[in-house]
Amino acid sequence: MAFFEMRGIRKSFGRTEVLKGVDLTLDRGQTLAIIGSSGSGKTTMLRCINFLEVPDQGTISLGGEQLLDAGAAKKLSEKELRALRLRFGLVFQNFNLFPQYTVLGNLCLAPQMIARDRPDFKKNKKQIYKEIEEKAYTLLEKVGMSEKAQSYPCQLSGGQQQRVAIARALALSPDILCFDEPTSALDPELTVEVLNVLRALAKENMTMIVVTHEMAFAEEVADRILFLDKGVAEFDGDAKVAFGGECPSQRLRDFVGSIRK
Amino acid sequence: MSFWNVTLFLLNGFKISCLIFLVTLLLGIPLGLPIAFCSMSRFKPLKILSKVFVWIIRGIPLMLQIFIIYYVPGLVFHYQLFANVDKYLLIHYGIEDAGRILAVLIAFAINYACYFSEIYRGGIESVPRGQYEAGQVLGMTKGQIFFRITLMQVIKRIVPPMSNEIITLIKDTALANCIMVAEIIKQANTLAATKALIWPLFYTGAFYLLFVGVLTILLGRLEKKLSYFSA
Numbered sequence: 001m002a003f004f005e006m007r008g009i010r011k012s013f014g015r016t017e018v019l020k021g022v023d024l025t026l027d028r029g030q031t032l033a034i035i036g037s038s039g040s041g042k043t044t045m046l047r048c049i050n051f052l053e054v055p056d057q058g059t060i061s062l063g064g065e066q067l068l069d070a071g072a073a074k075k076l077s078e079k080e081l082r083a084l085r086l087r088f089g090l091v092f093q094n095f096n097l098f099p100q101y102t103v104l105g106n107l108c109l110a111p112q113m114i115a116r117d118r119p120d121f122k123k124n125k126k127q128i129y130k131e132i133e134e135k136a137y138t139l140l141e142k143v144g145m146s147e148k149a150q151s152y153p154c155q156l157s158g159g160q161q162q163r164v165a166i167a168r169a170l171a172l173s174p175d176i177l178c179f180d181e182p183t184s185a186l187d188p189e190l191t192v193e194v195l196n197v198l199r200a201l202a203k204e205n206m207t208m209i210v211v212t213h214e215m216a217f218a219e220e221v222a223d224r225i226l227f228l229d230k231g232v233a234e235f236d237g238d239a240k241v242a243f244g245g246e247c248p249s250q251r252l253r254d255f256v257g258s259i260r261k
Numbered sequence: 262m263s264f265w266n267v268t269l270f271l272l273n274g275f276k277i278s279c280l281i282f283l284v285t286l287l288l289g290i291p292l293g294l295p296i297a298f299c300s301m302s303r304f305k306p307l308k309i310l311s312k313v314f315v316w317i318i319r320g321i322p323l324m325l326q327i328f329i330i331y332y333v334p335g336l337v338f339h340y341q342l343f344a345n346v347d348k349y350l351l352i353h354y355g356i357e358d359a360g361r362i363l364a365v366l367i368a369f370a371i372n373y374a375c376y377f378s379e380i381y382r383g384g385i386e387s388v389p390r391g392q393y394e395a396g397q398v399l400g401m402t403k404g405q406i407f408f409r410i411t412l413m414q415v416i417k418r419i420v421p422p423m424s425n426e427i428i429t430l431i432k433d434t435a436l437a438n439c440i441m442v443a444e445i446i447k448q449a450n451t452l453a454a455t456k457a458l459i460w461p462l463f464y465t466g467a468f469y470l471l472f473v474g475v476l477t478i479l480l481g482r483l484e485k486k487l488s489y490f491s492a
């Protein structure tokens with residue numbers, strides 16, 4: 001069994017079925033790129049992975065543990081959903097940093113909230129907060145933003161904001177980090193700095209799922225490709241095959257060709 | 262009557278104006294919250310009820326609402342509640358106008374709560390959904406997301422429209438006049454009727470101007486304080 005598996009994921013909004021039984025597998029330390037034209041269900045897929053949406057049908061398992069069987073009668077409680085969400089991180093297209101907090105505050109807020117559930121929280125509050133802050137600084141270092149720790153999001157460029165958003169997601173040490181078109185709201189010259197962070201993470205064997213239109217980047221970094229077409233996984237396999245001349249899916253070849261032109 | 266005596270006489274009325282102002286804010290600001298949440302409720306009947314209520318309160322002149330609150334107990338229940346409170350407190354404690362002021366306060370609190378609720382609703386709905394979702398993926402609870410993420414952004418957004426309402430409120434207190442509450446303009450009218458002095462009526466404007474001036478400075482400071490981030 002692979003590290004991360006989704007089987008037969010179906011999701012409808014009202015009468016429109018957006019995901020029509022999608023499978024996905026990913027090994028630990030690998031990077032999966034989800035590609036496909038706009039409206040094909042890529043964002044919805046990521047939202048299902050992050051439990052922002054619960055699929056109507058299908059199963060999700062991580063590290064051999066079944067996280068969700070949508071067919072089961074029992075609905076997940078808010079608390080269970082929260083615990084599941086913590087296993088995954090999500091970096092949004094438009095960053096969604098919290099404007100009223102500094103960069104450091106953005107990284108520390110959620111870890112501080114979660115630390116409240118620790119039994120030793122009252123006793124070791126100071127120590128715990130110190131550790132959270134130290135970890136935040138390490139992560140800011142990693143994305144090259146430690147100098148801006150005390151800045152507010154509105155004082156940063158888009159690329160800087162996105163790098164902070166990546167650090168914020170990493171602060172909770174997710175098993176899998178997801179990105180929804182992380183560079184599509186950025187000017188081309190800022191795209192590079194964000195992609196470099198993703199490259200570095202891939203090198204460190206962070207398990208990642210990246211929705212992207214940057215074909216060159218996907219080809220360079222991704223181990224696997226999932227090509228969604230109108231809610232169906234038209235191709236799911238090795239990145240080398242996906243971008244090679246022998247790619248079995250005509251649609252994928254057309255899609256890659258149309259973007260590269 | 263000397264200028265000083267007129268000032269003191271008017272100041273007595275302005276105390277009542279300020280009382281109406283303060284109590285309306287104290288009641289209206291929190292009362293607006295449940296109305297706002299009802300207006301945003303996913304439970305349709307509650308939402309419709311709340312919207313109709315807000316429509317009625319905002320659609321009828323405040324002066325008429327004061328009359329309704331004041332006269333309805335007598336007309337419907339044959340008990341002149343506010344007039345009786347007036348009499349009782351005057352006889353036993355020597356407090357004047359208490360029942361009438363109570364009626365005015367009720368009308369004002371309900372009226373302003375409805376206006377505030379619409380401002381709250383606009384503020385809450387204007388916070389991008391992505392802020393909420395960012396909190397969710399970080400494993401925060403609904404309460405944590407509201408208090409730690411959404412609230413501050415809502416406050417920042419509602420300060421300018423709230424400032425407008427608050428400045429309108431001090432001038433609206435003059436409406437208490439309609440059921441003979443001795444607010445500042447009623448006091449000036451009394452001078453006109455009893456001492457044939459017209460100028461105190463115009464002089465009342467200075468009180469309002471001073472009050473609004475101070476308010477404007479305070480609210481401006483608050484707005485500035487919140488300008489360290491852009492939402």
Ligand SMILES: Nc1ncnc2c1ncn2[C@@H]1O[C@H](COP(=O)(O)OP(=O)(O)O)[C@@H](O)[C@H]1O
Nearest residue numbers: 013014018036037038039040041042043044045
């Ligand atoms: N919450 C929603 N309610 C209704 N329709 C939705 C919702 N989210 C997505 N959709 C629809 O699902 C389809 C796929 O959307 P999405 O997953 O965002 O595609 P992509 O990210 O590949 O562009 C679109 O047609 C979109 O309109």
Ligand SMILES: [Mg+2]
Nearest residue numbers: 042043044180
């Ligand atoms: Mg999308």
